[in-house]
Amino acid sequence: MQRIIKGKSYYASLASILLASSVFLSCVGNHLGKNNSGEFRNGMVVSANALASEVGIEILKKGGNAVDAAVAVQFALAVVYPNAGNIGGGGFMVYRSAKGETNTLDFREKASAAALRDMYLDASGNPIVEKSLYGQLAAGVPGSVAGMEEAHQKYGKLKWEDLIEPAIHLARDGFKLTARQANELNGLKTRFTKLNPLGTALIKDVKWVEGDVLIQTELANTLKLIAQEGRKGFYEGPVADFIVAEMQRGGGIITKQDLTAYKAIWRKPINGKYRGYDVVTMPPPSSGGIALIQLLKSVESYPLTRWGFNSDSTVQVMIEAERRVYADRAAHLGDPDFYPVPAQKLIEDSYIKQRMSSFNWQTASTSASVSAGEIAPTEHEETTHFSIVDRDGNAVAITTTLNGSYGAGVVVKGAGFLLNNEMDDFSVKPGAPNMYGLVGGEANAIAPGKRMLSSMTPAILSKDGELFMVVGTPGGSTIITSVFQTILNVVDFNMSMQSAVSAKKFHHQWLPDEVAVEDKALDSLTTVKLKSKGYKLVPRGAIGRVDAILKTKWGYYQGGADPRGDDKAVGW
Numbered sequence: 001m002q003r004i005i006k007g008k009s010y011y012a013s014l015a016s017i018l019l020a021s022s023v024f025l026s027c028v029g030n031h032l033g034k035n036n037s038g039e040f041r042n043g044m045v046v047s048a049n050a051l052a053s054e055v056g057i058e059i060l061k062k063g064g065n066a067v068d069a070a071v072a073v074q075f076a077l078a079v080v081y082p083n084a085g086n087i088g089g090g091g092f093m094v095y096r097s098a099k100g101e102t103n104t105l106d107f108r109e110k111a112s113a114a115a116l117r118d119m120y121l122d123a124s125g126n127p128i129v130e131k132s133l134y135g136q137l138a139a140g141v142p143g144s145v146a147g148m149e150e151a152h153q154k155y156g157k158l159k160w161e162d163l164i165e166p167a168i169h170l171a172r173d174g175f176k177l178t179a180r181q182a183n184e185l186n187g188l189k190t191r192f193t194k195l196n197p198l199g200t201a202l203i204k205d206v207k208w209v210e211g212d213v214l215i216q217t218e219l220a221n222t223l224k225l226i227a228q229e230g231r232k233g234f235y236e237g238p239v240a241d242f243i244v245a246e247m248q249r250g251g252g253i254i255t256k257q258d259l260t261a262y263k264a265i266w267r268k269p270i271n272g273k274y275r276g277y278d279v280v281t282m283p284p285p286s287s288g289g290i291a292l293i294q295l296l297k298s299v300e301s302y303p304l305t306r307w308g309f310n311s312d313s314t315v316q317v318m319i320e321a322e323r324r325v326y327a328d329r330a331a332h333l334g335d336p337d338f339y340p341v342p343a344q345k346l347i348e349d350s351y352i353k354q355r356m357s358s359f360n361w362q363t364a365s366t367s368a369s370v371s372a373g374e375i376a377p378t379e380h381e382e383t384t385h386f387s388i389v390d391r392d393g394n395a396v397a398i399t400t401t402l403n404g405s406y407g408a409g410v411v412v413k414g415a416g417f418l419l420n421n422e423m424d425d426f427s428v429k430p431g432a433p434n435m436y437g438l439v440g441g442e443a444n445a446i447a448p449g450k451r452m453l454s455s456m457t458p459a460i461l462s463k464d465g466e467l468f469m470v471v472g473t474p475g476g477s478t479i480i481t482s483v484f485q486t487i488l489n490v491v492d493f494n495m496s497m498q499s500a501v502s503a504k505k506f507h508h509q510w511l512p513d514e515v516a517v518e519d520k521a522l523d524s525l526t527t528v529k530l531k532s533k534g535y536k537l538v539p540r541g542a543i544g545r546v547d548a549i550l551k552t553k554w555g556y557y558q559g560g561a562d563p564r565g566d567d568k569a570v571g572w
Contacts, residue, residue: 107147288457
């Protein structure tokens with residue numbers, strides 16, 4: 001406790017200091033290790049919020065490694081980015097050491113032991129959408145705290161409590177809202193009021209405005225317990241009592257036994273190659289890793305560089321690859337602890353070649369004609385991603401989520417954090433779409449203790465034994481295609497990291513049979529050519545919020561922070 005009090009003056013002023021970020025970053029620019037191109041030698045953090053990115057950099061400067069910084073950033077995001085940063089959700093971590101060791105950590109949420117296969121269906125067997133999206137019953141057992149402790153115990157260097165200290169102060173002393181955050185909170189006031197009759201710090205009598213200070217005292221107290229007791233401070237004791245009481249208030253089913261039984265799991269990474277680059281990414285229950293490798297292999301034989309970025313030929317082959325990969329996702333992917341996922345078969349070269357063999361340049365395939373491949377006999381878009389590299393070259397890619405923006409909309413009274421609505425990521429009814437329009441089958445059906453399928457795709461690329469890229473994004477079903485396009489933008493189209501992240505994107509996911517296109521992603525001629533072949537192009541808003549780091553051939557770190565949000569890349 002003495003350490004926390006001693007650090008108060010520093011961390012209490014952190015938020016106000018960072019509001020003058022342009023001044024701060026001009027100072028950072030004079031540090032040894034930065035070249036004239038805005039690239040950094042000693043480390044980098046790219047996250048959805050400038051405050052969280054600065055917290056991570058401070059940990060690196062104090063001698064912490066990438067995992068230490070990741071823990072600090074995760075808890076800081078739980079305070080300053082409440083729509084997706086969390087301690088009430090879960091996620092995945094991809095790790096690569098400076099020596100090339102790789103590992104992946106699954107801290108995805110789980111269904112309660114009381115979960116039932118048909119728990120969100122009405123008497124006629126039809127999905128009751130509201131039940132899996134909002135309120136206490138929509139929540140899975142959270143995994144973030146257990147995941148961060150597991151990562152720290154295996155790879156961390158600094159003291160656990162020191163890593164959570166910045167988040168405690170940001171919650172207790174408050175931070176200033178961005179214009180985007182103020183608008184979000186105002187827009188959700190009715191929902192928050194309905195779902196939180198006992199009140200929450202996220203509700204204000206008058207409208208929130210940019211610059212308002214959000215103080216979260218209950219969350220600060222929860223973070224103190226986690227700092228002092230580790231996972232026990234969350235999954236046991238007062239916080240567990242608050243969670244169970246919240247369940248009882250709103251018809252939820254998570255119990256103390258569910259909480260104490262939760263474990264984060266180290267899993268064997270999914271590995272693949274693309275044009276000489278080694279790709280390491282998440283295995284199931286992430287669908288993203290397998291899908292990403294499938295997509296890369298599906299387009300590798302085509303001359304994308306010659307065709308050019310977002311040309312009609314480039315876009316067409318990418319759409320057809322996406323159509324087939326998302327069909328496979330629906331049929332074959334789920335929690336490997338409950339379902340025999342044919343992971344290696346799905347990424348075999350011969351299988352992928354066979355899947356692309358039905359592709360016809362003259363006309364669009366129809367999703368009705370593209371079923372999942374024969375292997376063997378029998379996510380709203382508010383996730384968040386951050387990428388970190390330390391001075392030694394250790395790298396971490398972490399994607400975490402509450403599922404929908406601000407999760408289930410329920411703040412645990414007394415504990416101050418939002419519950420996730422991850423139960424909607426299960427196939428509530430095989431063949432019925434979830435909130436992202438994703439369709440699933442038996443592999444992702446609800447079962448007690450099961451982890452729901454995810455599209456999260458944290459990934460790390462290397463070449464010839466050297467780190468090359470750390471990448472990931474939020475975006476629900478668009479996560480996989482956004483990471484895919486960002487990699488192609490760098491490898492095939494020779495973009496800088498920031499340009500690759502900022503580039504306009506498109507997305508196809510098998511069903512519905514349409515291509516979502518960001519404004520100005522495709523020029524008029526490309527649009528005409530694709531439509532003439534039968535592709536249905538549908539305009540939509542921003543796709544993804546990629547946060548990525550590229551290591552240049554000169555050994556500098558180059559950040560890409562997505563301009564679609566308040567994201568920030570900070571290096572030193």
